[in-house]
Amino acid sequence: MLSIRNFQKSYHNRLVLAIPQADFSPGIHWLKGRNGSGKTTFFRSVAGLLPFEGTLVLDNKYDIRQQPVEYRLRVNYGEAEPLYPQFLSAWELIRWVAATKQSPNQQVDELIDLFGIRDFMKTPVGTYSSGMLKKTSLVLAFLGKPHLILLDEPLITLDHATTRVVIERIRQQRQQGVSFLLSTHQDVDPTELPVDSTWIIQNQTLELLPQPA
Amino acid sequence: MTARWAVPEKLLVRQFFLQNTGLFLVVLMLSFGFLSSVEHIALATYALHDPAFLAIYVLIWAIYAVYALRFSLQLFQTNDLLQFFRLVPPMKRILMLYLLHLQLLTPVIFYAGFMLWVGSKQQTTLANGLVILVVGLLSLLPLPFVERALRNPNPEQFTGNLGAWLRQRLSTPYGLFFIRYLFRDQPATLFLSKTGSCLVMIGVLALYPTDDYDIRLLSLGMLLSAVFHAGIVFEFYQFEATQLLLLRNLPLSLTRRLLNYIGIVALIISPEAVLLLYNHPGDVSIPDVTGVWAFGLSLLLLQYVTLLSRHHDRDRFMGRLFWPIIGYFLLIMYHLPAWGLSIAGLAVAAILFFRTYYRSFWETEK
Numbered sequence: 001m002l003s004i005r006n007f008q009k010s011y012h013n014r015l016v017l018a019i020p021q022a023d024f025s026p027g028i029h030w031l032k033g034r035n036g037s038g039k040t041t042f043f044r045s046v047a048g049l050l051p052f053e054g055t056l057v058l059d060n061k062y063d064i065r066q067q068p069v070e071y072r073l074r075v076n077y078g079e080a081e082p083l084y085p086q087f088l089s090a091w092e093l094i095r096w097v098a099a100t101k102q103s104p105n106q107q108v109d110e111l112i113d114l115f116g117i118r119d120f121m122k123t124p125v126g127t128y129s130s131g132m133l134k135k136t137s138l139v140l141a142f143l144g145k146p147h148l149i150l151l152d153e154p155l156i157t158l159d160h161a162t163t164r165v166v167i168e169r170i171r172q173q174r175q176q177g178v179s180f181l182l183s184t185h186q187d188v189d190p191t192e193l194p195v196d197s198t199w200i201i202q203n204q205t206l207e208l209l210p211q212p213a
Numbered sequence: 214m215t216a217r218w219a220v221p222e223k224l225l226v227r228q229f230f231l232q233n234t235g236l237f238l239v240v241l242m243l244s245f246g247f248l249s250s251v252e253h254i255a256l257a258t259y260a261l262h263d264p265a266f267l268a269i270y271v272l273i274w275a276i277y278a279v280y281a282l283r284f285s286l287q288l289f290q291t292n293d294l295l296q297f298f299r300l301v302p303p304m305k306r307i308l309m310l311y312l313l314h315l316q317l318l319t320p321v322i323f324y325a326g327f328m329l330w331v332g333s334k335q336q337t338t339l340a341n342g343l344v345i346l347v348v349g350l351l352s353l354l355p356l357p358f359v360e361r362a363l364r365n366p367n368p369e370q371f372t373g374n375l376g377a378w379l380r381q382r383l384s385t386p387y388g389l390f391f392i393r394y395l396f397r398d399q400p401a402t403l404f405l406s407k408t409g410s411c412l413v414m415i416g417v418l419a420l421y422p423t424d425d426y427d428i429r430l431l432s433l434g435m436l437l438s439a440v441f442h443a444g445i446v447f448e449f450y451q452f453e454a455t456q457l458l459l460l461r462n463l464p465l466s467l468t469r470r471l472l473n474y475i476g477i478v479a480l481i482i483s484p485e486a487v488l489l490l491y492n493h494p495g496d497v498s499i500p501d502v503t504g505v506w507a508f509g510l511s512l513l514l515l516q517y518v519t520l521l522s523r524h525h526d527r528d529r530f531m532g533r534l535f536w537p538i539i540g541y542f543l544l545i546m547y548h549l550p551a552w553g554l555s556i557a558g559l560a561v562a563a564i565l566f567f568r569t570y571y572r573s574f575w576e577t578e579k
Contacts, residue, residue, distance in 0.1 A: 011576070012576070044458075048461055048571075049458055049461045049462055049574075050574055051571060051573070051574055053308045053570045065571070068466075068467075068571065069465065069466050071421055071464075071466045072462055072464040072465075073464035075462070076462070077462050079458075079459075083455070083458070084456065084457075085390060085393075085394055085452070085456045085457065085458075086396065086398075087393055087395075087397050087398075088385065090379075091384065092384045092385050095384050096384075096386075096387055097459070097463065100463040100464060100465060101463070101464065122380050122381055123377075124380075140459065174293075200549060
């Protein structure tokens with residue numbers, strides 16, 4: 001599903017991540033790592049938000065450099081700590097992203113109701129609590145017809161009911177062929193969310209953890 | 214005292230001057246770009262002898278003080294860290310708040326000091342006393358308001374019935390995101406940049422018929438006008454890189470992105486287009502005037518792609534404009550046509566954009 005070759009990311013000439021090779025098969029993949037290990041940098045690079053050295057290819061077809069539009073049409077990203085212009089409303093952001101991600105009809109309404117943001121979505125983002133902001137970012141992350149969704153700490157700041165909604169939505173989408181890269185410090189019950197592989201970012205690289213027997 | 218001082222000093226004073234660097238640069242360009250030191254002394258002398266003129270100075274200082282106070286109040290009402298001030302004993306708290314806000318007033322204090330220096334030479338005792346009194350009152354102005362803000366943290370935001378009504382019915386297109394940001398969060402930078410730029414254009418249009426000038430005068434005016442926009446261009450770059458990062462995840466082709474940027478920049482300098490089209494000299498045709506405006510558009514776009522090519526902080530970015538301005542000045546003086554300069558500028562900007570957009574990113578300070 002996602003192939004990574006010779007990936008390198010540096011800040012101010014300081015190496016943050018070096019991944020010679022990694023292949024993610026279709027499924028749900030959990031990325032672990034300590035604070036500051038480079039998880040968000042990795043997610044942002046895969047989402048096309050940050051420049052890096054190396055190649056990323058989705059579905060053996062869409063190279064992030066050769067097919068930047070096709071790639072971005074199929075890779076969505078939900079930030080750990082989303083930051084949007086304070087004066088815009090969730091509705092304005094959703095409409096804009098839905099239009100560019102070619103979101104199917106009815107999907108916007110369905111996601112708005114699923115995450116329960118209809119009551120506040122037309123007020124400015126600056127008035128939102130962290131949970132409301134997180135719900136907005138999750139709606140944006142599920143818009144369109146993605147093949148891969150990157151969710152950086154998708155469960156933080158959410159109430160219990162919404163946490164259940166997120167997990168259920170990930171399950172549903174997985175059944176429809178969407179893959180996920182998740183990072184979370186919270187323990188996820190494998191019976192609720194079956195994870196196909198677990199990876200760890202440490203020592204400036206990404207390693208596959210052996211699956212428990 | 215040191216620890217209790219360091220945090221509010223960083224949050225309030227440094228942030229105020231950092232966020233308003235563009236504003237101060239435009240003010241400096243306006244005041245020291247056109248006036249010599251002798252003229253500054255003459256103006257101060259006149260103000261010290263004429264109560265009405267002195268009142269204008271006082272008004273400007275008061276506007277600045279209110280502007281700084283507004284920034285401070287927003288911070289004190291919304292930043293939870295500053296609520297720790299409530300735990301500081303009242304007298305010490307008032308002293309700290311006074312000293313903090315005195316730093317925000319530094320530009321006024323420096324200019325008032327300059328006026329007092331002029332006044333001491335002119336022996337304008339009454340006017341000097343008035344200047345001291347006004348600055349003293351302005352320095353005390355924030356105290357009751359900040360105390361009130363500390364006692365009423367996180368007030369409910371009321372954005373107005375009209376705003377709420379519009380938000381229910383309208384949605385801002387992407388092309389207007391930054392324009393809304395300018396009006397809402399950077400009104401002073403927007404006002405001063407546009408005022409400076411439009412004054413330059415009005416000036417060159419008024420100067421044109423007074424002698425045997427040609428279109429080069431309009432091009433030089435547009436060059437200076439583009440310099441006035443440097444603060445806005447930096448704000449645009451910063452806004453997209455820090456608050457609208459998800460834009461880079463959207464499936465838009467580079468051509469579409471470039472056209473979006475051209476549209477936004479064109480909107481920013483549209484007042485100059487109106488000025489040129491409605492007031493252009495009789496012997497300069499509409500296509501030539503349009504060429505001058507397109508030259509300005511290319512200059513703003515070049516500034517933007519320069520930031521994409523290599524991240525600079527605001528000061529370094531402003532500093533890097535010097536040699537390109539000299540270069541363009543020479544090209545204009547050597548009779549290169551405005552249309553030629555604009556097409557070449559747009560072409561270079563487009564090439565740089567295509568080469569650097571995906572490689573660019575906002576770098577935090579080392």
